[in-house]
Amino acid sequence: MPQTNRFYHAATSLQIGKWRHLIPFLRLSNKVQNRLKQTPGYVDHSLRANFWTLTFRTYTVYEDYEALESFLYSPEHSEAMRKMGGWSGPESRSLQWISESREIDWDDAERRLAETPTYFEKQARARAQASH
Template identity: 35%
Template sequence: MHEAKPLVCSVTYLRVRNPLVIPAFVLQSFRVARAARRTPGYVTHHLLGLPPFPFFFTYSVWESPEAMNAFVATSEHRTAMAAMARWGRLGKFARFSSEKRRVGWRRALAHLRNPDGVWTPTGAHRRAEDVPEQANPPGDVTAA
């Protein structure tokens, strides 16, 4: 019997800097979602915003690391990442694997307690263990 390869998943968190940037962020999020759906190897994605709080979460599921990396290289994703300094106060991401196509928010968000990387306006894309404690402010919904 052929054993299925585990799926590759990514979960992200963004604390928006200012409510005034939310419209531009959401518009680009829709563009990024469209690019994801068009990328070979795409399985699913979800975006969750928690208004009135400036917290946004995404998770996506991919057939392979190559598929996820192809999506990350799209112009839509690169444009969104370039705008992070204008939009974000804090970002986190984690990658994990799943045997199931349906991951669910509870499982995805649990991975942000020990993120693979943390983004701050002054130290973009650092490994989580290199970020000082203040990167997890009191009341941060992703903090352990």
């Protein structure tokens, strides 16, 4: 383990837009989770699911940015991101931050996610800025 007090945290809130995408999403999530655990520099992760709203939250911690980036660009995660483009609902969002703690802190992650614009909000802002 590196001699640092900086850990890289990432959280996502993924809303599946339709029930018919749930089973393929869960299968793909299993592949992604298996890859995550094999990523050098991976520290910990946690998942939360609300099946009523089809909302799934992930929280991962890495030793450094290179580990986070290695996972983000892995074939399994890249495949998931391509497919989520067609599966995701309006409340999907993600973010990353640095912390001195290597611990999962869902209260902090939930607060940060609530303050983060959704993918759709980010796209709308970008279109509005491009038209000015």
